[in-house]
Amino acid sequence: MGSGASIRGFSCCWRKQNSFPETDVALVYRFESIAGKTKRLGGWSRRVPSGRPQASSICLDDSRRLEGYNDQSGVRGGSTVNAGTHAEGVPTEGTTSPSRLDGVDRGVDRPRILSGVQPSGKLHLGNYFGAIRQHIQRQDQGDCFYFIADYHALTSLREAEEREKAIAAKNKAYLPRPARQILAENIRDVALDYLALGLDPKKVIFFRQSDVPEVTELAWILSTVTGMGLLERAHSYKDKLAKGITPNVGLFTYPVLMAADILLYRSHLVPVGKDQEQHLEMTRDIAGAFNHAYGEVFPLPQAVFNDTPVVPGTDGQKMSKSYGNTIEIFAEGKALERAVMSIVTDQTPLEAPLDPERCHVFALYKLFATPQEVEEMAARYRAGGFGYGNAKKALLAKIDAYFAPARARRKALERDPGYIEEVLAEGARRARAVARTTLQLVRERLGLLRSPAS
Incomplete structure (x- = not known):
């Protein structure tokens, strides 16, 4: 890194x-x-x-x-700081010591881990192996803050609405959803997916980004120490410009809001994909600029990279909703079969040996299979007479079996929508307790009066 x-x-x-x-x-x-x-x-x-x-x-x-x-x-060593919180979201009392150089809560015994997921559509295998699985694995390894990034989703919400209208124009039976319905349903789906896959709301703080309004106040404050040049160099912004997407201010300032997401909870570790590495470095730069200007408040968060390789989509590119090449986590039946059988392969004759390392089906199979099963599958490829159709059927069976327990849990959760809202509301309450503590430290550094709500 x-x-x-x-x-x-x-x-x-x-x-x-x-x-x-x-x-x-x-x-x-x-x-x-x-x-x-x-x-x-x-x-x-x-x-x-x-x-x-x-x-x-x-x-x-x-x-x-x-x-x-x-x-x-x-x-x-050093003076004790009692301004932090543990995962319960109950701030300890006291003030920070001005002699600290790192801004980290010395009262915290475990690292504070933060990550978010944008509700921009159905979650897929790339989301699971790239982020969700490690989020769930880390539940017992730190004080975890996981949020649904609905503010971030607003930067592309109108495009999602236009896509639905385009589908309806080609299919008269399709009823396009308005933007507000798209966002609300996407948020609900993300919450359902995480809980069904094993996220325990008693172990982590799981919440909607928009339920913690302190993040927008901190984003504005951080924007005053962020240079235009820093934002103009953001790869994601430049990539969207190159694709002809008309940028809005929200897209341009996206890294500032991301920095606020991370710094509001004074996070130590941030699990990210390699494509988000620059945004985390920008967060560190923004935190350093604030600390340098007003005194130490924020620790400089460290990236934690997932060792899972890039998950290929059905067309061989990186699996992404924007490419339309995804296999949804909770797809089942004919929908799952269609997605798997559509994976692009080469034209090697059935009787000829196949190279497993150049096959997208095999790359996906490795994510689900045991080492012994991977070796056996590779041997079948190399022996010839196996065929990609057989490989796809084996992959289909693996995906279906792997997510079967989570699929059953998700269906049970769908029948209790009130529980999902209770989980998110409780997560927001706990997150706000931490956020208010941080924001009060920021306000004191800036010379602002105490917030009436605090």
Whole structure:
């Protein structure tokens, strides 16, 4: 992982296999070397020889405190900060110490993990293996904040409405939905999917982004320390311009709202895909700019990358709703069969050997199969006489069986819509408790009066 831009000093990056399952987390540590001493500019540090950072292994679920730990003495160092919260969302009392350089809550025993998912349509296999699965795996590895990014979805909501109108124009039997219905149903589907797949609302804080209005206030504040040039360099913005999409201000300032999402909960770790790496680096830059201008409030969050390879869609490109090449997580019956059987393959004759490593069907099969099953399938490919049709049928059976328990749970949850709203409302209550604490620290740094609601 790139270390990103630091205001001063230099960066050292090393990799340590930690106790998170199936994850190799790259952590970046920043140092400013002055006469053999170090200052933390974001992350963990230790005393090192002049001019050279000394590599160190940090296990994120170590029994030692996440921050304030003195590596030389084995005891906590620095002043205690009691402005943080634990996952219950109940702020502890007290104030931050101005001597802190990292802005991290020293009262937090576990890393605070945050991630969001945009409700832009039916979730698919790419969403599951790229994000959802690791979100669920991390439930017991930190204080997790997972949100449905409905504010972010507004930047493309009208396009979704236009797509429905285009479908209706070709199919008179299709009834297009208005934008408000599209968004409401997409939010509900995301909540259903996560809960059915195993997210436990007692272990994590799961909420709608728009139910925590503090995020928009923080986004405005952060926009005042964000340079135009930083936003103009955003890959996602430039990509959409290149595709001829007419940009709106929301699309342009998308990274600022994303930064507010992350910093509002003073997150330590952010599971992201490689395509979101730049946005996280921008968040670090924005946090650093605020800390430099007004004093330390925000920790510099670290990216956690998923080691799952890019999930191919039915056309061989990266699986994405924008490409129309997805296999939905909860598709079943004929709909699932149509999607799987439509996967593009080459024209190799049935009797000829096949190369499994060049086959999109095999790439998807590997995500569901055991190592032994993968070896056996590869052997069938290479032996010849197997055919892509047989491979697709094997993949179809794997997908159907893998999601069968979650599919049953989802159907049960659909029959109790009130429960979904209760979960999101409770998650918002807990998230707001944390958000208000952070925003009060921000307001104090800015010299703003205490919020009447706090």
